[in-house]
Amino acid sequence: MSDDPAITARAVRLAQRRLGSAGGEVRGRVLSRLAALLRDESDGLLAANRRDLQEARESRLAPPLLGRLELSRAKLEILVEGVETLAAATDPVGRVLRRTELDEGLELRQVTSPIGVLLIIFESRPDAAIQIGSLAIRSGNGVLLKGGSEARHSNRALVDCMRRAVAGEGLPPAVISGVDGRQAAQALLEHDELIDLVIPRGSGELVRAIQSATRIPVLGHAEGICHLYLDAAADPDMATRLAVDGKCDYPAACNAVETLLVHRDFLPLLPRVAAALREAGVELRADARARESCPGAVAAGERDGATEYGDLILAVRTVDSLDEAVDHIHRFGSAHTDAIVSADAEARRRFLDEVDSASVFANASPRFADGFRYGLGAEVGISTSRIHARGPVGVEGLLTTRWLLEGSGQSAGDYGPGKRAFIHRPLSL
């Protein structure tokens, strides 16, 4: 890329217009080329990744980060299969969402379109470069990719493959451009005239820091303080299963349960749930009423019930009613994913209606909140923002719409009181 990141961004913008209007078949062929290239170049890609790993070990990167940084042959094969699936997928661009006959010979269509230029900021995992890059190509967007410095050899090699795949179809490779260094990324955040959306994939702090630093819209997630509410009418087996799955399946995930809300009428059955959780190694931090039913639980402190532990720790709170459970979720939750366990259909209906979170579940583990599990295909991320895209976001999150109007010479001044009237007839898609 150029020394001036704004010059790079401008080149991405110009290149994106070519990719965006190239047609879905061409974008599909770019992705097929990319899959083939990733296979052909796998030795070189893995070598680049080993350089990163070597340097990371020398600079004593923490073991979990080393794990994320590593690109094995198996991981690469999964990535390639993902790219192939996207290559074969229906073109998401130009889909007609609405058609209206405004008047005879005057037809309006609302169609899906690429957003434009995306700035993707991600940490450690080099697979993210391919996942997001291929989603961007599929949806006709241009991308500025800023990866972690610890993955720079891997990212450079992967971006190079993507650019060659784009160029192979006669399109400008600038549509996918790497951004080197934090300073360059900071400078780009100033350019809301060149960049349409920032997608940070990383910690909640990273997301908040970026939101504060830019006028560009940000699609990111804050934290996940998810609740499992055991209703008065909860089946104790199901309650136990979902509490253990929700907390222990992957405690570091944003959709893991952090607080167990327990209806007071369920307290007599709580010891079973608590025993299973303790057996799975979970530390319980319970309020006074719940502690009587949770032998071995420690007393909850001030921050328990409002904390994303990301670990085998679970707050347990007693509530007197479903209303109190819903209020607690609204007050202390992060509107990410919340679930009720209940055999009472009316309680489930109220919970699903009233809880204002991105994902609201009844009798299912909060851990299902995930783009792959929802069947969205490749996942852009999980959004805790409320506008544009909310919850697990698939390729639709990288699309906007345009309104296309085809007429036969109509003037707007010909319509109005005492003049022509609009028909506004909805047409089938």
Next chain:
Amino acid sequence: MSDDPAITARAVRLAQRRLGSAGGEVRGRVLSRLAALLRDESDGLLAANRRDLQEARESRLAPPLLGRLELSRAKLEILVEGVETLAAATDPVGRVLRRTELDEGLELRQVTSPIGVLLIIFESRPDAAIQIGSLAIRSGNGVLLKGGSEARHSNRALVDCMRRAVAGEGLPPAVISGVDGRQAAQALLEHDELIDLVIPRGSGELVRAIQSATRIPVLGHAEGICHLYLDAAADPDMATRLAVDGKCDYPAACNAVETLLVHRDFLPLLPRVAAALREAGVELRADARARESCPGAVAAGERDGATEYGDLILAVRTVDSLDEAVDHIHRFGSAHTDAIVSADAEARRRFLDEVDSASVFANASPRFADGFRYGLGAEVGISTSRIHARGPVGVEGLLTTRWLLEGSGQSAGDYGPGKRAFIHRPLSL
């Protein structure tokens, strides 16, 4: 409202949750009550408005602003009819957008939901309070309304009617709350934990100032630098009609034409178009080649062709090709609304495919870019942002979605390689 705007915002948040889960029939009844109240209280409302007008005249407000400030009996009646239409409209909340069977007994739905709490900042026109307020009620949102100080008596009386209509259905009136003064509005822009979306209705400067001052997403419009492109194959009658309508129907509108792009092969026919525009009182600012075909045109200066005049002034530029026209639009336009006039179907198709604007038209006046003309019903505004809602925005712009999952006790850990597989069967809506 309370002296601390954050306390008011918190009250709106709590009240919104009640309105949002109250059901569409209740929200419809609130709107019917509002329509009746506005009729019953019309004398008082018009008296409040006369006080504003009186004070505005004393402080020598400019006549166009006085016009916008005035609430006549006729204007009020149109407002009431709009509220009645909304009261009878289908509930936009809870509409199922997607249904998927993830597995037997595990069904996912994506449903429309209110966004939450909106901060509406508008100038002069008190009718905006009712238009936006009633759209917010219809879509289950809470609203903080900050009107212009010059309309404060009118706005107070109108907000009072809305609150009484809400209370009449047993819901907390705090769901609609006024915000007094610029300082209070500024303070609210800090509270991204209390407010989900800011909608400024006013000048581009107002919108930009707000975007710079807040982390809350902003739904607003920047400027409208709209183009009409007369292709080589443009019909001269149609070109003349659409140029005059596009420029003169309402020159101050954001969808009025600011630059006429003329294919060099159309230049011999340009004098007819130019004569009609001159006759309509339009000042033409043309480049050297176009001036030969525009008798009386002045020479275009540096900013002509990149300016929103909002007046009877039109830049005229010659281009050598459709490609050059599209490039010009991307470079100097504001991606608001751009139109081609051409009898050549292939040229129209390319223009519609390639121009990356919110509204792209063929053989129709750019002045059609408007929520009412598009048949969207009441209009929230015209958005030049690219995410969430783009172009004319109806009530959909005030909605987000939630994902609802109903299971029968499934754990996420039961799925995966060598375990259960997802079905991901799309279900009919």
